[in-house]
Amino acid sequence: MTVSTDRAAGAAAPSAPAAHPGRRRRSGAPGGALRTALEVLFFVGPALALFLVFVVWPIIRAAQFSLYRWKGFGPLTDFVGLDNYSTVLHNEVFTDAFTHNLFIVVGSVLLQMPLGLAIALLLNRRIRGQGLLRTIVFVPYVLAEVIASVVWLQLLQPEYGVIDSLLSSVGIAGPEQGWLGTPDYALWTVLVVLTWKYLGLAVLLFLAGLQGIPTDVVEAAQIDGASWWQVQRWITIPLLGPTLRVWAFLSMIGSLQLFDMVWVLTGGGPANSTTSMATFLVTEGTKRHNYGIAAAASVILFVVALVFALLYQLLVLRRDTHDRTRLARAGGGA
Amino acid sequence: MKRTAFIPTLVLATALAALAACGSDDGDDSADGKTVITWWHNSNNDPGKSYYEQVAKAFESDHPGVDIKIEAMQHEDMLTKLDAAFQSGDTPDVYMERGGGELADHVEAGLTKDLSESSADVISELGGSVAGWQTDGKTYALPFSVGVVGFWYNKDLLAQAGVTAMPTTWDEMDQVVGQLKAAGIEPISVGAGDKWPAAHYWYYFAVRECSHDVLTDAVTSLDFTDECFVRAGEDLEDFVGQDPFNKGFLSTEAQTGPTSASGLLVTGKVAMELQGHWEPGVMQGLTEDKVGLGDKLGWFPFPAVDGGEGDPAAALGGGDAWAVSEGAPDEAVDFVNYLLSDEVQQGFAEKDMGLPTNPAAIGSVSDPALAALLEVRDSAPYVQLYFDTAFGQSVGGAMNDEIALLFAGEASPQDIVDATQEAADAEK
Known part of the structure; x- marks a missing residue:
């Protein structure tokens, strides 16, 4: 087990450059360039066509709609320039929604990172029923978000819901308006349900990352007398870094696009205390038929997500690409 | 190797054909x-x-x-x-x-x-x-x-609380709420989570507070400066302040499932609900035997407001x-x-x-x-169309949002008028 994973890791680095000469040889043959082009077209074409039709084109249309006042039917005639953007950015509901998104971004990482790590480290040890435990942790993630939300909505019903009934049976009264109906608790409740839902993904990714950590390093540390805690603190977690950073990235993008859970649990209420940017744009668009404003909000959401993604790539994930080349080089040298 | 180029073309062509087919399914003549x-x-x-x-x-x-x-x-x-x-x-x-x-x-x-x-x-x-x-x-x-909106009630629960005559003024309504509470019954359910059921209260108070002329004028000119709109909010604020609604009403849905406002009425958890003419049908759908409250269901119109300029017989509906x-x-x-x-x-x-x-x-x-x-x-002199429908979704949505905020204690009567006016001005 130890030897095989080790070798696989070591072999990956030299095999990558080895692929190049083969391809070069083929493209050197007469008519090779055309053939390569056809091959590229064959493999990339369908995906590219779908991407253009279902991703690029809607983005262009959204940007176009955002410059008009439009009710969702009839021709685009009422050009208003950037008015929709200023309306959205001055709208308190939208700025609050943005804050809620940030709260979920930070809250998710802060809650799920330590919890996920703890569970992954526990499940990574040899214990009885390991497979069963892993499955249980992962089940919420497999559930459709809407279904999970409907279940939680019923659990969280004020007074008659399971959670309030259980609490009252031990003498604790739930909040008067219920967990989802009290403006001060609603967003926290959503965060808790989101954590329950997505913790499984964190654990799964962390477990996969743990499998990739070479055991010889761990063994070396153990021979030097490191305790289990010390091994985790100084070896496992630092080596899990790339996985943690990729997971945080996924979690962040998911939190920025938060919609289903909020839509089912609270619809953005009570008193707009749980709106997200996505619920804002859906409300403005399909509910109020202010498609121009909704489109402006969607463009802003797109830009926010893009900026987040680029900054994260630049500041955080870049380390990993460097790390990996360094690791690969070290592996090749050994 | 011509087939390799042929296949993607085929794929593209079918995709395009499928897309085109989506849009060309009309034609009035078969x-x-x-x-x-x-x-x-x-x-x-x-x-x-x-x-x-x-x-x-x-x-x-x-x-x-x-x-x-x-x-x-x-x-x-x-x-x-x-x-x-x-x-x-x-x-x-x-x-x-x-x-x-x-x-x-x-x-x-x-x-x-x-x-x-x-x-x-x-x-x-x-x-x-x-x-x-x-x-x-x-x-x-x-x-x-x-149809028109009014209070649907559970005859048994009102009788249990000792209510014999249905309220015709808001003072009497306040008494009924008091009697129900004293009998340990939650008086009214409202699906404020869906906003529009809560908004019906404000609309109806406005129908009672505002003269027909003011309302007709507001629908066409989208001008809400008349004082009566603020008074409608004040009436509502007073009523909400008495805490007559079901627990958790801020997140209660209108008519989905047993914990919705309609569900609470049909299962006998609350005594009354302000709702439209579709309510019996909704409640039938929420019960196993498809009869809803059956004979126990009663209806009375929205009570009159003292000093209101509106006709007490006017109705809100659509x-x-x-x-x-x-x-x-x-x-x-x-x-x-x-x-x-x-x-x-x-x-x-x-x-x-x-x-x-x-x-x-x-x-x-x-x-x-x-x-x-x-x-x-x-017998109503006129039926006022629900304001959110009358004003259109954009103004109506902004108005309903603000009314829901008042239910949560986070907006004042003036805020409702201001938010509505702001959305209306954006339409002009």
Whole structure:
């Protein structure tokens, strides 16, 4: 087990450059360039066509709609320039929604990172029923978000819901308006349900990352007398870094696009205390038929997500690409 | 190796063909020269569904060469599909309009046919009910069911609390709430999570506080400066302050499931609910045996407000109307006229599918609670269309949002007026 994973890791680095000469040889043959082009077209074409039709084109249309006042039917005639953007950015509901998104971004990482790590480290040890435990942790993630939300909505019903009934049976009264109906608790409740839902993904990714950590390093540390805690603190977690950073990235993008859970649990209420940017744009668009404003909000959401993604790539994930080349080089040298 | 290039081309071509096929599913004339009328409605359960099939068959046999294609959909699905249809311009020939600002938008975009002349006879027969579907003196849809909002109550629970007479003023209402609370019964459920059920309170207070002239003027000019709108908010604030609503009302849904506002009423958890004429049907759907509260269900109108400038008999309500899309065949107009005929409306009334607008059909309503409601509707000096419908979705949405905030104690009566005015100004 130890030897095989080790070798696989070591072999990956030299095999990558080895692929190049083969391809070069083929493209050197007469008519090779055309053939390569056809091959590229064959493999990339369908995906590219779908991407253009279902991703690029809607983005262009959204940007176009955002410059008009439009009710969702009839021709685009009422050009208003950037008015929709200023309306959205001055709208308190939208700025609050943005804050809620940030709260979920930070809250998710802060809650799920330590919890996920703890569970992954526990499940990574040899214990009885390991497979069963892993499955249980992962089940919420497999559930459709809407279904999970409907279940939680019923659990969280004020007074008659399971959670309030259980609490009252031990003498604790739930909040008067219920967990989802009290403006001060609603967003926290959503965060808790989101954590329950997505913790499984964190654990799964962390477990996969743990499998990739070479055991010889761990063994070396153990021979030097490191305790289990010390091994985790100084070896496992630092080596899990790339996985943690990729997971945080996924979690962040998911939190920025938060919609289903909020839509089912609270619809953005009570008193707009749980709106997200996505619920804002859906409300403005399909509910109020202010498609121009909704489109402006969607463009802003797109830009926010893009900026987040680029900054994260630049500041955080870049380390990993460097790390990996360094690791690969070290592996090749050994 | 030509096949490699052929396959992606084929894939692209099929994809494009599939896309094109999505958009080209119209055409009023079918291959055999028949005139096809597409008809969308939301009576997707029996008896309504089969009744409408029967009606369409009857029309087809009287009009040879006409083929009516019915699509019966669940209400929310229908709204979504209609939105998409309006966007693509591929609208059904006969469909439902709720009137007010939404209809005015459709008219402005040239999507709806003017029925003023082709349906003149029907319009004069329907009388005042048509008002909500008129803009600039022209009629664009024919209402087939118009109802009013009022308090639905559980007779047993009110009797248990010692209430013998239903309240006619808000002072009496406050007493009833007090009696119910003293008896340990939650007085009223409201689906404030969905906003519009909460907004009905404010609308109705405005109907009681504002004169008819002020309201008519506000609908056309979108001007809410009259003091009566603030007073409506103050009345509501006072009432909310008494804490008459079910626990968790801020997140309660209107009519989905047993913990919704309608669910709480039908399961006997609360005594009353302010809701539209569809309530008995909704409650029947929420019970296993499909009878709802049955004989225990009662109805009384929204009480009068002391010193209000509005007519205490005026009602808040709305309904559904048949509209014909621009470009539909002439036979579609004939069909809509037929749908409003004495014969079809009587059948509609007998099956309790709604509250008929044709005076000849009013006697045919069999449900006693609905008949009581019809009496109030027909004796009302006027029926004010729900404000959110009347003002259009954009203004209505902003208004409902702010009213829901007042229920949560986070907005003042003035805030409601300001938010509504702001959204209205953006429309101008």
